[in-house]
Amino acid sequence: MIDPLVASMIAYFGITILIAWWYGRGAGAGYVEFTLAGKNLGLVPFTMTYFATFVGGGLTMGIAQKAFVDGISAQWYAMTQGIAWMSISLVIGYLYAFDVVSVPELLGRVFGSSTKYFAALATVIGQIALTAGQTIGMATIIATVTTIPLDVAFWMSTLVFVGITAWGGMNSVAWADTLHGIIIIVGMAAAIPAALANTGGVGAVAAGVPQGHTDWLGVGIVQIATWYLLYITVAGAQQHLLQRTWSAKDAGTARRGVFLAGLVISGYGILTATAGLIAYAEGAGVDSSMAFAWTLQNTIHPVLGGVLLAAAVGAVMSGADSMLLAGATTFVNDIYVPWSGGMENVSQTHLVRVTRLVILVFGIGAAAIALSGVEIVVIDNLGMGVMSVLFAGVVALFWRHTDRRAGFPGLLVGGAVFVVWRFVLGEPEFFGEGAVEAAVPGTLAALLTIAVLSYAWDGETFTVEEIQRAATRDMNRFTQRDLRTSDGDTDAPSADD
Template identity: 25%
Template sequence: MLSSSALIIVIIYLIAMLGIGWYTNKFLIKNSADYMLAGRALPAIMVAASLSANNIGGGSSVGVASKAFGAWGLSAGWYVLAAAIGIIPMAFFAPRLRRVLAYTIPEVVGRRFGPGSHLITAILNMVSLFCLTSSQILASGTIIFALTGIPIKIAIFIAGLMTIVYTVMGGLWADAFTDLFQWIIIFFGLLISLPFIINGAGGWETVVSKVPPAKMSLTGVGVATIISLIIQYFITFMSGPEMVSRIYAARDERQGTIATLLSALFMGLYAFIPAVIGIVALSAFPKANPNSALATAVFNLAPGWVAGIVCAAIIASTMSSADSDMLCASTIFSKDIYQKYINPNVTDRALIIMTRISNVIIGLLAMVIALFEINIITLNIFAFMLRAAGPFSAFTLGLIWQKASRTAGLISILAGSTFGIYWQILKEPHGILAIVAGTVVGMLAFILTTWIERALGGREAPPIFPKR
């Protein structure tokens, strides 16, 4: 348990998050576009911080430190550095994403490939986002548990409740403001802690002398895994609702492109910080629980005020991901399920209310799943596969291939998703990630279906961009 100064810092941070939710709800939310997409008015710096904060969640902080403490060693930093590299190609797609003027990924898929593709993509996205929300609430709860010593289940409840409240109040405006604040806390909080933690463990030379040399390799995880991670991130970013929605919300096409490149820089600078903390934890506390490696190092080796900033940073990293996942899932339900299939004439005000109710339900259910304490990175990787293996081809190729056939989207979604799940059940043979295997199958299915249908004189998918 930490000092009172650390607790005070964390409490102030949590109150600030609620304050942002209240402010945005009172002064910035005028319609559903404000609530779901921040009025499509976000500048590049806010979009970049939001993209970065959304990716740097429990897996990229607590999870990376755990992997560094365990089998991956210092090369665990590639879990984040691969994301920095993987998001760069998204800059090419950013102008198209902003120009499409959509709310969700399923909406874009549905425009080109019809209601079947639309509905399946919506369901896959919602299930994936639900899993991701759960993993981030679990990570937040783990930090609160380590900080206060209260039972882990109560800590998970507190983390989930806080996230639900400010997300329900302020929507994407609150999300964007808190993400900017949270990214500053995440990056500088962990960066400031490093010298204190290393000195507390006896200095860097002492740390290195106490860990096996293999743990200090920057490529210990293996080149194949690094390449797979880069491919995985590009795939999951381009098919990730919480990432794509930020480009939708950019002020214009240029701001979206700049934001993507800035996010790559932000994540690259952050990448190895939690991995180094995990190595320090291994050196000083070799018998510690790997899942608590980051918390153990910080709480025992840094001063109370530094530990308080780090705790706020880790809670920030997980909440920034949880709120985005929750909001995107509820937006998809409201726009792509409720408005499209249940109540097409819903008023704008009622749509906001429905989205807020969905936030509460999704958040509460995610808390229940979090209580099972499933491994964070395992849950994240499964969720990434589920939302990407099938929909990636329909969404990405649908954006750039004007003469794609009408049924190519549906066939690729079914083929990619089925094979991705099958590959996951086989426990990813040959080290090929299920998300990569499923996406490759989905792309082949898309290309072959288009070629065959065009040869037979089949219909082309309708254009995706609205008329200007």
């Protein structure tokens, strides 16, 4: 007889594939349809895909592991992210108004091609590294709670998330994320209180962990503050989140969805951190990396545990497919299209085909990197950090004195400061209250450089409105025309037709 836990996981993934297939039909009708879901995501799928994109390995298994080692204060890793998202929702409408597909495209419109290529390279490297990191997380959970060998679980999960992304683009990804998000929110809200009750309650768990594990500020005020600032830069400049912002059907949906996702994720870390504490108190020497899986396997009903473990794998998949789509979109939009002579020389159907091909290449490549033993964390930190520094360029868009020539040197300085702070200084601690994330001084250095150069040069400035008008004009020309490419393809009807 098949194990109920395994059966529930199999059923869950079958449903995931069906949902992704259903909502991905017709995604090839146009480039904007494929990369931005036709700019038509409603509040529920938008909120859930925004939430699920970051609730994968780090915010689920990662926080549980950190809480196992360091205590309940690990939940601030999620709560600061949620507070940052709620903060950024106040200005998300201004970012939505830029009718673009990618962050490098936006920055390139203001600061020129050098800035665009710098941003594109950082984004592609960062997104591939993030994708590679997620692939191992999926396979590890599957192999640990089933009899499936690790290498089989690895390629099975990789083919699923790569296939979903290549098939339906943002539509498939967003609606699969919706399933993962709803299940894991509702399931965790039910499972963790049940796990606490089944292990003797809060008092019993607290008595079974070291005294410092119950200190809610154990990670330090400096660490909490810099996590918050880090996630402001992530939400305001990184492709996998802004690509979702531009996929919303209107600015109000984007604003409300980002706020709701932040509200939910603010409390989510408390649940996953509690799972880590339960594993410490009751797990009798379980490895910290398996804290989350141990709690679900051993303290609640196996069917609920199986569904939640499947949802946890699905949440990791949400991060992987989101970052894979973001990397592929950036490569095609900001490297391939300029190399091809610009949007006027390519058709929508051609771009969809190329994007699907790049998704396959990047997805298999990320999996190969993950299996190679390369130190993914270093690549991940470099890519994520430089992507965060791009936030300085986004902020500079809204300062009326910004000189167009100041963007590229500003981002170069910010990137250099990030590298030195992270890899040379090792993100030093301050006052024993935690380390300052390298993205914070990197972004501040970039902003200061842009400001100083803009005052020194006093050259060509711009207005936000003119950038928005130009982007909208170019997007309308592209989506409404019917061009033939050199290989004889014609554009499919645009998403607005």
